[in-house]
Amino acid sequence: MNGWSSALRRLAGALLASILPADCFLCARILPWRQEGGVCLPCWSTLPWAPGFRPGRGPLDALLWAADYEGPTRRLLRGLKFEDMDYLAQPLGREAAGRLAPLIGPLRPDLVVPVPLHWWRRSRRGFNQAELLARPLARHSGLPLSTRAIARRRAGRRQLGLSRQERLSALYGCYAARTSRVRGLTILLVDDVVTTGATLEACARVLLRAGASGVIGCALTRTPKTF
Ligand SMILES: [Zn+2]
Known part of the structure; x- marks a missing residue:
């Protein structure tokens, strides 16, 4: 039980870190999952x-x-x-x-x-x-x-x-x-x-x-x- 809850905590922590908002360097919109070097895909593709x-x-x-x-x-x-x-x-x-x-x-x-x-x-x-x-x-x-x-x-x-x-x-x-x-x-x-x-x-x-x-x-x- 203890092992499960610590594993869940680690998983939750990793998920949180990956979705914590970061802003696109060019347009300042919140970055979605897929991005190129800190730039959102719409900015990158244009x-x-x-x-x-x-x-x-x-x-x-x-x-x-x-x-x-x-x-x-x-x-x-x-x-x-x-x-x-x-x-x-x-x-x-x-x-x-x-x-x-x-x-x-x-x-x-x-x-x-x-x-x-x-x-x-x-x-x-x-x-x-x-x-x-x-x-x-x-x-x-x-x-x-x-x-x-x-x-x-x-x-x-x-x-x-x-x-x-x-x-x-x-x-x-x-x-x-x-x-x-x-x-x-x-x-x-x-x-x-x-x-x-x-x-x-x-x-x-x-x-x-x-x-x-x-x-x-x-x-x-x-x-x-x-x-
Ligand atoms: Zn952008």
Whole structure:
């Protein structure tokens, strides 16, 4: 009898925990059972995905993005980066992979590489958002992923408010690539947001110098006004 009542209590506790109300991050309605990373299904299914493509620019063979950095996608990425909502990365990366597959396929990349954070910033945040987004993207594209192909050696200045040229010079010498991991490969270089393209270009330069045969930039979102 005692065993039954404690089992029932545990079951009741588990049920209660699973139905305790949490609000959708986007519309603030109470979340039902089925949800994607803290976002209700209606909000999730109406995210404004807008995959886009730009051919070669500087060291990049091409640049792809899955959505514009505005509205709900901007709020989700800001939540992911600044409000510890790292669980959003998996469903976002998976959705982006589906949308980008027709663009990525013909470019035939060999390896997915996330843009690295400096170790100091990474340890403060607890994760690298580009890496969290790149993992499901790699899995759904059937490609291997390397987090050690490229490293950020210097923290560098904050980029907010800098022009493209200022960003490029601030990033000079910030990154280093490992020849043994990239030689002869076409790299799909992944970041969360592309604003001027300076970060992706700086990474692409060191990858090419280390022997990569090509680099495709791939951002989950792009800032439409600046890029
Ligand atoms: Zn919602």
